[in-house]
Amino acid sequence: DAITKLRKKISREIYPDRILSQRENRFFTTNHKFQVGHSIHTGNYDQEFLYQTPSTAEIPPETFFKYKSSVSSHELVN
Helix, strand or coil: CHHHHHHHHHHHHHHHHHHHHHHHCCCCCCCCCEEEEEECCCCCCCCEEEEECCCHHHCCHHHHHHHHHCCCHHHHHC
C-alpha cells in the first residue's frame, strides 16, 4: 500500500514536468519539397526513391508570377 501511494505521488510530480517539456520542445518546420516517386526494384519491395520538386528558379517566370500575385502581401511577410 505504501509503494502504491509513493508511485502515485511520483507520477503526480512527474506529469506536469512532462507536459511542460513536451510544449517547450516542439519545433515547427516548413513542408519538405520531396515527393514519393515510383518504386525501384532493389530486392526490397518497400523501398522507393524520392525526387525533389522543381525550385522556383526552374519554374517559368510567367507561371511563378501568376501564382505569386494570387498570394496576399500579408502572406508574403512570413
